[in-house]
Amino acid sequence: MAKVKARVKVPKTAELDEIIEIKTLISHPMHSGRAVDSDGNIVPRKIINSFTAKFNGKTVFSVDMKPSVSSNPFLVFPFKVAEAGTFDFIWVEDGGAEYTASKSIKIV
């Protein structure tokens, strides 16, 4: 399988209480369990079923995904920066495999 690669875009700095935009993208085929490959076999379901964003260890945003979410799940969401800290992003695949990314932000 193609390598799963997570990409996250977070500004490096923000003003206090500024609402920033976080963009995440993870390369993943999101096999819905309905498509058929070139040999006529059904490709078993394998999707990223959840995404969690943590800031300084506390969960601030999460998404529960179903097969109707497109391949290479892309998410944009806001966040209000009340202090400097570190974001941890966690994607969970069917079967329990986890992919993570981390970004830190400073207050200017």
Next chain:
Amino acid sequence: MQKLKMTPISRRAAMRLLGAGAAMATLPKLAFAAAGTVADRIAEITSGKPIGDLEIWLDMPDIAENGNQVKVSFEIDSPMTQENHVRQVFVFADGNPEPDVARFDFSPAMGACGATTRMRLSKTQSVYLLASLSDGSFAKAETTVKVTIGGCGG
């Protein structure tokens, strides 16, 4: 990425898939979820409570050329304070094999309520958004998208 051919599967193939899937906990539920259950899902979540008329901005294209990647974007005007915030947002599609698309869990720390993602649409259909607020009320939005090439693999 593996190239997938989007061909409709025969009834026999579907039955085989069902048999193979019986061992997996999630598949039987998938198989029984049919179009038209969006209303049931909304009723299940709201448990009969009335749906308010909060302003929801739901942005989707009127016509999607490729049903595999349809951008869905929403924003809800909410102060996002501890006392008054949007807790969850559900996205449903009534023409997909399974009505549920995604559930977003928000927190007051976000300061605003909104998100953008991409979803699959198997055919021309309506997309529904249901928001659950911290005061126990609900809000709903709906839009119809015309799809020229379906997603979801047949």
